[in-house]
Amino acid sequence: MRLSDRPARVLVVDDDEAVRTVLSHVLADEGLEIVGVACDGDTAVALAETLRPDAIVLDVRMPGIGGIEAARRIRPTDPDVRLVMLSAYDDPTLQQEANAAGASSFLVKGCALVDLVQAVGGR
Amino acid sequence: MISRIHRVGTDADSPSMVMAAPRRSRLATMLLPLLAAGGPAAGAVATTAGFHQYTAVGCATAIAVLLAAVGYIYRRGRRELAVVLAQLEHASTVESAEAARSSVAAGLHDGPIQRLTATAFTLDLLSNALGRGDLAAANDLAFRIRDQLGTEMTSLRQLMNELRTPVPAILPPNTAWRPQPAEVGYAPV
Numbered sequence: 479m480r481l482s483d484r485p486a487r488v489l490v491v492d493d494d495e496a497v498r499t500v501l502s503h504v505l506a507d508e509g510l511e512i513v514g515v516a517c518d519g520d521t522a523v524a525l526a527e528t529l530r531p532d533a534i535v536l537d538v539r540m541p542g543i544g545g546i547e548a549a550r551r552i553r554p555t556d557p558d559v560r561l562v563m564l565s566a567y568d569d570p571t572l573q574q575e576a577n578a579a580g581a582s583s584f585l586v587k588g589c590a591l592v593d594l595v596q597a598v599g600g601r
Numbered sequence: 602m603i604s605r606i607h608r609v610g611t612d613a614d615s616p617s618m619v620m621a622a623p624r625r626s627r628l629a630t631m632l633l634p635l636l637a638a639g640g641p642a643a644g645a646v647a648t649t650a651g652f653h654q655y656t657a658v659g660c661a662t663a664i665a666v667l668l669a670a671v672g673y674i675y676r677r678g679r680r681e682l683a684v685v686l687a688q689l690e691h692a693s694t695v696e697s698a699e700a701a702r703s704s705v706a707a708g709l710h711d712g713p714i715q716r717l718t719a720t721a722f723t724l725d726l727l728s729n730a731l732g733r734g735d736l737a738a739a740n741d742l743a744f745r746i747r748d749q750l751g752t753e754m755t756s757l758r759q760l761m762n763e764l765r766t767p768v769p770a771i772l773p774p775n776t777a778w779r780p781q782p783a784e785v786g787y788a789p790v
Contacts, residue, residue, distance in 0.1 A: 494711070494715040494718075494719070496715065496716060496719040496749075497715050497718050497719050497722070499719075500719045500722040500723050500726070501722055503722075503726060504722045504723075504725050504726050504729075507725075507726055507729050508729075539710060566710050566714040566715070566718070567710075587714060587715075587717075587718040587721075588717065588718060588721050591722070591725040
């Protein structure tokens with residue numbers, strides 16, 4: 479059961495270790511609870527099933543299945559999870575694909591932190 | 602083809618005989634050198650094989666027509682082959698350019714964009730630390746950002762050098778498609 483008064487539980491997925499680490503730190507600094515990190519889409523799908531996070535920050539381009547395919551697999555198993563796509567590509571076509579896959583929001587890397595926190599559901 | 606000539610030559614009542622005979626004569630006249638060389642031989646072969654009704658001139662004419670057809674097909678084939686080779690060369694050039702562009706795009710995604718993303722988030726952390734008045738953490742984060750930018754500049758410099766270096770110089774000598782110095786007009790490093 480998810481409680482609205484507790485910090486959102488977030489799974490961070492990015493193949494770049496530096497981004498993964500600092501993204502986890504900055505989201506934790508914003509009062510969110512980081513429940514797990516993953517470096518590829520397959521691991522993200524598995525962790526989403528076991529951890530049942532409130533939100534998942536997904537990189538789009540990753541080894542193996544990318545973020546969009548991961549979103550496509552996660553969405554049917556958890557209709558309520560917020561899937562935040564975080565991509566290096568500012569590409570409308572990619573954004574449409576992400577939306578079709580069930581993404582809740584699509585942000586470009588380098589976006590304002592407040593937008594990311596808002597998308598994840600921190601405040 | 603030979604059997605058609607035979608039919609025309611023996612069926613005197615056929616209307617086509619009237620039209621075909623002069624054409625055959627013209628061909629024979631035009632191909633006299635060939636007839637001189639190949640006619641007797643072809644006639645001998647035909648006679649040996651039991652086709653006594655064939656004349657040497659008829660056989661030689663047939664051979665000449667056959668050779669002309671082969672020549673036409675050969676020339677046409679060469680032209681078509683040249684076109685296909687040109688198309689393949691163009692496709693190969695386009696493919697190489699696309700591969701290079703994709704490689705640079707992937708390199709930018711996996712390198713500078715990721716590290717700048719990390720740096721941007723670290724700046725957010727620095728901002729939060731300053732907001733809390735945590736100067737020690739802010740100082741640590743400022744040094745980390747400085748390191749990240751230095752690493753990134755080194756990486757970009759390396760990428761620039763690779764892009765500026767001619768392809769043959771950065772490929773191993775035994776690479777199959779490595780252009781030879783004579784082809785590219787300069788000596789490799």
